[in-house]
Amino acid sequence: MKDASIKAVLGPTNTGKTHLAIERMCAHSSGVIGFPLRLLAREVYDRLVAIKGEKAVALITGEQRIEPAGARYLCCTVEAMPRSPDAAFVALDEAQLSADRERGHVFTDRLLNARGREETMLLGAATLEPMVKALVPDAEISDRPRFSTLTHIGPRKLSRLPPRSAIVAFSSEAVYAVAEMLRRFRGGAAVVMGALSPETRNKQVELFQNGEVDYIVATDAIGMGLNLDVNHVAFAGLTKFDGVRMRRLHPAEMAQIAGRAGRHQRDGTFGTLAGAGGKMGPAPEFTEEEVYAIEEHRFAPITKLFWREAEPRFDNIATLIGDLETPPRHEALRLAPEAIDLATLKRLAEEPFAATIRGHGQVRRFWEACSLPDFRQRGPDVHARFVARLWQDLQQGYIGADFVAARISELDNTSGDIDTLQGRIAAIRSWAYICQRPDWVLARDEMASRARAVEAKLSDALHARLTERFVNRRTAILMKSLGQDASMLPITLTDDGILKVEDEPLGHVEGFRFVVDAAANHADRKMLLAAAEKALPRLLGERADALAASGMEEIEIGRGAIRWKGQMLAKLRTRDGQVKPELEPARELASLSDASRANLMAALDAWLDKQLEPLEPLRKMHIAATNPDAGSQARALLLNLISGHGFVTREKAGIEHLPKEMRPFLRKIGVTFGALDIYSPMLLKPAPRQLLHALGIDRRPLQEAMLPVIPDAKKLPSGYRHAGSQAIRLDLAEKIFRSAHEARAKADKSRKFRLDLALPISIGLEEKNAERLLGQAGFRVQRAKPLAEGAFGPPRPDSWEWRPSRRKQQRSAPAASKPREGSAFAGLADLMKQG
Numbered sequence: 001m002k003d004a005s006i007k008a009v010l011g012p013t014n015t016g017k018t019h020l021a022i023e024r025m026c027a028h029s030s031g032v033i034g035f036p037l038r039l040l041a042r043e044v045y046d047r048l049v050a051i052k053g054e055k056a057v058a059l060i061t062g063e064q065r066i067e068p069a070g071a072r073y074l075c076c077t078v079e080a081m082p083r084s085p086d087a088a089f090v091a092l093d094e095a096q097l098s099a100d101r102e103r104g105h106v107f108t109d110r111l112l113n114a115r116g117r118e119e120t121m122l123l124g125a126a127t128l129e130p131m132v133k134a135l136v137p138d139a140e141i142s143d144r145p146r147f148s149t150l151t152h153i154g155p156r157k158l159s160r161l162p163p164r165s166a167i168v169a170f171s172s173e174a175v176y177a178v179a180e181m182l183r184r185f186r187g188g189a190a191v192v193m194g195a196l197s198p199e200t201r202n203k204q205v206e207l208f209q210n211g212e213v214d215y216i217v218a219t220d221a222i223g224m225g226l227n228l229d230v231n232h233v234a235f236a237g238l239t240k241f242d243g244v245r246m247r248r249l250h251p252a253e254m255a256q257i258a259g260r261a262g263r264h265q266r267d268g269t270f271g272t273l274a275g276a277g278g279k280m281g282p283a284p285e286f287t288e289e290e291v292y293a294i295e296e297h298r299f300a301p302i303t304k305l306f307w308r309e310a311e312p313r314f315d316n317i318a319t320l321i322g323d324l325e326t327p328p329r330h331e332a333l334r335l336a337p338e339a340i341d342l343a344t345l346k347r348l349a350e351e352p353f354a355a356t357i358r359g360h361g362q363v364r365r366f367w368e369a370c371s372l373p374d375f376r377q378r379g380p381d382v383h384a385r386f387v388a389r390l391w392q393d394l395q396q397g398y399i400g401a402d403f404v405a406a407r408i409s410e411l412d413n414t415s416g417d418i419d420t421l422q423g424r425i426a427a428i429r430s431w432a433y434i435c436q437r438p439d440w441v442l443a444r445d446e447m448a449s450r451a452r453a454v455e456a457k458l459s460d461a462l463h464a465r466l467t468e469r470f471v472n473r474r475t476a477i478l479m480k481s482l483g484q485d486a487s488m489l490p491i492t493l494t495d496d497g498i499l500k501v502e503d504e505p506l507g508h509v510e511g512f513r514f515v516v517d518a519a520a521n522h523a524d525r526k527m528l529l530a531a532a533e534k535a536l537p538r539l540l541g542e543r544a545d546a547l548a549a550s551g552m553e554e555i556e557i558g559r560g561a562i563r564w565k566g567q568m569l570a571k572l573r574t575r576d577g578q579v580k581p582e583l584e585p586a587r588e589l590a591s592l593s594d595a596s597r598a599n600l601m602a603a604l605d606a607w608l609d610k611q612l613e614p615l616e617p618l619r620k621m622h623i624a625a626t627n628p629d630a631g632s633q634a635r636a637l638l639l640n641l642i643s644g645h646g647f648v649t650r651e652k653a654g655i656e657h658l659p660k661e662m663r664p665f666l667r668k669i670g671v672t673f674g675a676l677d678i679y680s681p682m683l684l685k686p687a688p689r690q691l692l693h694a695l696g697i698d699r700r701p702l703q704e705a706m707l708p709v710i711p712d713a714k715k716l717p718s719g720y721r722h723a724g725s726q727a728i729r730l731d732l733a734e735k736i737f738r739s740a741h742e743a744r745a746k747a748d749k750s751r752k753f754r755l756d757l758a759l760p761i762s763i764g765l766e767e768k769n770a771e772r773l774l775g776q777a778g779f780r781v782q783r784a785k786p787l788a789e790g791a792f793g794p795p796r797p798d799s800w801e802w803r804p805s806r807r808k809q810q811r812s813a814p815a816a817s818k819p820r821e822g823s824a825f826a827g828l829a830d831l832m833k834q835g
Contacts, residue, residue, distance in 0.1 A: 511567025
């Protein structure tokens, strides 16, 4: 076809060839562009929709069709591109892929036959120029220089790769290994491989493009026109398996990949990954010739393009195979190697059912089934069995919608690891391709929609797995920001104490103590601590100021310290002669500024004053103990009460030395003189007992509610007295003793009297325990004689008598007598009075 409007725009990457083709197509009334990847087709489709609107643009790939009625512009993969499109403009992108062993024959066919009515544009590398001249002699060839320079900077270790780098490997194992290392040391990387679905690749590329990660690890699929903001390309290897053998990349292939570095006017660099080793083999190195060729864009020209008959005859299967294996006649073309579709056709031609395939229509339909792409990449034998089953279903005319829906439903499962999800995506792509065929599936549109929905769902799950495995977003953020000023770090402290950097947790703050995230590994802990230490003084200062200005509802006293949310704010150091302890700031407050710490401590001191109000009786005892008017005997008793935290037994109080005239002085400050104990009733209430225990002053067991009666124990809580198998609070025991003395006073002159135990029993004491308690105060019960046999009437009541212990009488006697004047004892008494 001779047409003066054929233009070949050739040149290296980053020359704006694709952008030019889009501009030219938009200038025509209609147009078609064929791309090597459906990812690129979708990218350009979105750009055209923004320019021309949804109704004017169509997208056709093997697995997806968006065809608005009356669409004038078509974006498609080369395989889905019409051979003879009815459009004003036609363009073929990456035309140099005509020399590719696997897909080259399709590109060659479109290069030779796809023409626009008004303009045709062939886009490709400069190495394609001899082939264009030989096969399309009427084409107008124009060279486009690269917008930016590409410079070799030699090998770089993974730890020294510059930001915005792409690392290229040539196997999934190598890609995963590099990505894992980047996750550990640089926060992670996006992953792009040919086996990923376009949706997954788009989302992984977006991770890199929006700056969430600074690195992308990819196979050579990155060289096929992916527009990335890459500054440097590092090769993890320079050899690949091309489907036949392991070989070194050609310089033109190296340049296609390295050319991803630098966009528009921004220069780029390339090199190798040093110290890779392991699964990636020895560290690769460019030769001087390869570096020169890549930097200067000088490569050996392409001398042959792969070709295969694009319009074979369908008389029978043998004729079809013969035409597909017919060599080309032009010297610039060579017969394409046996592709997967032809290999499948030849395998199935040997099956018994192949003898039943007759006629032009049947043979064509069978060839279309054999042309199903091997998305699962399991080899010709496995793929041939899948196609054979597909053909058996197609022999019925159409594949039933229920059958297809069931197969799609089986794949609708997002569980599993990365490889499992990749396998499901490959399988669903096969069914998406099948559902796109116009004459294969009943309810085609509905089934195609279901297949695309499942593929999108699986792609989301795969993206999540890849991100979870290869991206540590927190580390990536910190690697970028650790060198910045502390005030510029995007670190915040949530209300519930989580310290975050751009919504990624660094750890949590307990009170004013920072705890590193437990999920962080050992290598990350230092980095997290370093980042937190930059922001914590400011954030904790704000927290301290807010706490000081609040009502401090969550502050409490416990285990000898003031605590907030269970964490210590200040230790409480007891001081001689004072109830109020000294506040010692906790070690965690050292990170606060002096002003914030002083403000918080002043607020805690004022708060503590209010909390100590239940201990007012104890404070009065401290004051009275320093009063010179109290006398040495009263001060001694007060010191005993203070050391006993509000009570002391009469035996230990030294009350025998206390002058009677001092008792009113002590009663005025709340001291009660009981039969067995001296105590302050106000200090036997729950609030002061709990407070003394929380302050760490009283280390005996705590009875929080200060119940009247509790079970007896070897070590009783403060404020209780033993009473047999029970214990009773001191003030209630005194009430019982007082009641017993009142009953004794009302009796006649005889020593025996009757005592009603209703009061102790109503308090909660058992009768035997009440008798034991009264026995401690000198009350003895005399059991009444039982009624004589045969006598009737109520039992005789028991009688009681009071017999104080002799030891008490002996202690009381000397106190009542006066020492003889002039004796040493009289002098000692005078000194004690003066003291």
